[in-house]
Amino acid sequence: MTIEYQKNHAVFSDVVSVQEAEGLLEWLQENPAARADLSACTHLHPANLQVLMAAQTAVGAWPADSELAGWLKSALNSA
């Protein structure tokens, strides 16, 4: 599992594949106020990304990789 669902946190790590998107979508529907911890994430399939965008999930921690963080901020900050 590259997404670990904690109480009110989804912790993303490594490369989050397309298969995770469905689970993420369900989880976010149940936990609309949850935050995402992306600090250990190195890549995120856009299916996951658009779920985060649609859910307007707040990001608790941006990825360590500044390039990825730049992309994600452009998508998630405006949402």
Add this chain to the structure above:
Amino acid sequence: MNPLLEQFLSEARDFLQGIGEKLMQLEDAPDDPELMTALFRMVHTLKGNSGLFEFPEMTRVLHAGEDLMDGVRHGQVRYSQELADRLLDAMDFVGMLCDEIEANGRIGANHSADSARLAESLRQLNARVEGAAADVGADAPPQQKATEPASTDAALAEGVLPLLADIPESVRLDAYGRAGNAIPLHWIHYTPAEECFFQGDDPFFQARGTPELLWGRITARKPWPKLAELDAYRCAVNFQILTAAPRAELDEYFRYMPDQVRMVQVPPLLFALPEPATISPAAVMASEEAEALAALVAAQRNILTLPIEANWQLGRIRAAAAALSGCLKASGDLAALPGLEAATAMALEEAAPARLLVWLDSRFAETAHEAPVEVEPDRPAALVHAPSEAEAEVKYGRRADDGVVDAKFGRRAEDAAAGAKSLKVDQAKIDRLMNLIGEMVVSKNALPYLAGRAETVFGVRDLAREIKSQYAVINRIAEEMQDAIMQVRMMPVSFVFQRFPRLVRDISRKLGKEVNLVLEGEQTEADKNIIESLGDPLVHIVRNSLDHGFEQPDVRRAAGKPAAGTLTIRASQESGRVVIEISDDGKGIDAAVIKRKAYEKGLIDEAALERLSDQEAVDLVFASGFSTMEVVSDLSGRGVGMDVVRTAVEKVNGTVVLESEKGKGTRIRLSLPLSMAVTNVMIVESDGQIFGMPMDSVVETVRVPRNAIRTIKKSLATVLRGRIVPLKSINTLLGLDVPPKANAEDELAVLVVRLGSESVGLLVDDFRATVDIILKPMMGVLAGLSSYSGSALMGDGSVLMVLDVKEILG
């Protein structure tokens, strides 16, 4: 190269050929729905096949062609000459790609632009008609279509260029620096297909990997629905990327998704702006650089005139001067730089902007006024055009999604059923079979010798008889087998004929002549080698005919002929030979002109000029270096023509006859053997050796009494049926210093052979039987022995050398 690709290439060639043919036929019957459907199917199948491989350039063009043909099929687009031309162009391009794949195993990225251009030119035809339909505006759906681009217009226009406000300052500075160094920047809109996740694509990964990426962002396509309604697996995000990579590299990187990517070169001035508010982004993208430049200059002017504290004055002047010098560099106006520098220096000295303002006014007064006029009118239109189509395509894909799947499988099944009837076999395999059966025939022929030895050497008669009866069985099977293999090698002449409709069409259009091509007997079959050797000579003849034979339509009309000439190519089988007749109803060959030309070129002397009959004169066109054309055209007239034809035909033991009547037309008859594989030769004996003589050239065998041979000067001759036949001793010809042997009645064996139109007698020692042999050409070190046309293995294991009559007598 993997077998699948090999098969694809071979099929693709067939399809391209078929498509060309169908287009030709459509030219005569533009409204034939069956032809149209057949054509569509071919393009469609070819496109589908190409999709199996990673050849986006090819698939893109074929896709456009398919859409166009679909339009034609449904009557939305009318068939036209232009359409045929463009489709043919596109197919030629695909053919070229096939060649390249065959040679290199891949397609070079440099074809991407051509591919896009061709696809666009095909789409234009489609689009033009859609536009026209909208103009008519009779029915509702086209109306809707017409308004659609307008709305996408506005939507796209906003995003065509990046908004400076969105770009982080550090990126902007970097971009500005690069723009100053004349590195082109591209702004890429990447709109992945909705269903791309299902194809295993990761567009985000693709976007992140963009070469020379400066900055990128991800945006939502439309407002997000409620989470419960969200389909996570339909891509709903777009990517926008700013990159400093060269266009070619970007084309290569995004080669698989050209329809999802829009690239715009970013005007370098866009980044030169420190304050995004000074210039409205809308103005930049609407009127491009000219207006941006003007706005920029105006901004500097404003800045310089603003009241300011004195200690900031110098910095402000420097900043404005730097911005202006950037403007000049960007607009290529380097000549004005020294003026600016001088003005700046003075302004700095005085610590007042007045000098710089004066320079500004003098330099940019007219530019400021002209700016709005300089807008390129076609640019925004072009920008908007393509995406609207891409959009349409996405919609089409979505709509067709559900229905298409079943239909496709049904079609695949049909294809398989049709393909099972014939096999595609590599020619090398057939050749191997051919060689094997050759060896089989030879070793089979050893059995009678064995039977003979059993009887004479070992004295076992019964065994000899059994061997002979076994031989009869093996002989029958071997002969049938040989026949069967020959059948496999047989090909219809349509293989060479099929290229003529296109050739005749192209050349006659180029020359402004009207020519109808009539092909007959296309099903006539001959050995593959023969058919292949026919190709070039036939092309020569047809070109000659089109270039020299046919007159211009008005000349024809004046001569009382129909304006359109008729070129007939007819194939038939006549007594074991294939005969191809090419006849035209053009102006024919003027024997007098030929004679004069031949004399001028020194091919004949004055005496021959008087003596030659018309037919003999006409035959002069076969002489090497002969050309009647005054001017060398790119079609013919370089003096390589008919002599090349004759050489090529004679190489496969064929003959050419040309008949022509002035004013009525010309007829050329090619006569070729059905097969080259088996040669019938007569075996002759001389000086204790045996030689083969091809039966084609043998006229007769006679025995001449020694006293009937006369010596004329140093040459021997005899009289046969009232004609003098020169005699040559084969021993002398082969350098054997032995006189020919006579038989018991003191008669010499004379083998009369044909040499061109003459007969020559060869003195040999004795005649033997005629045999069918498989002639192998002389190879390696022996290839230089031109007096032999080849060798063959005999049943008893000996080698038979087959003489080349022309070489030894010539």
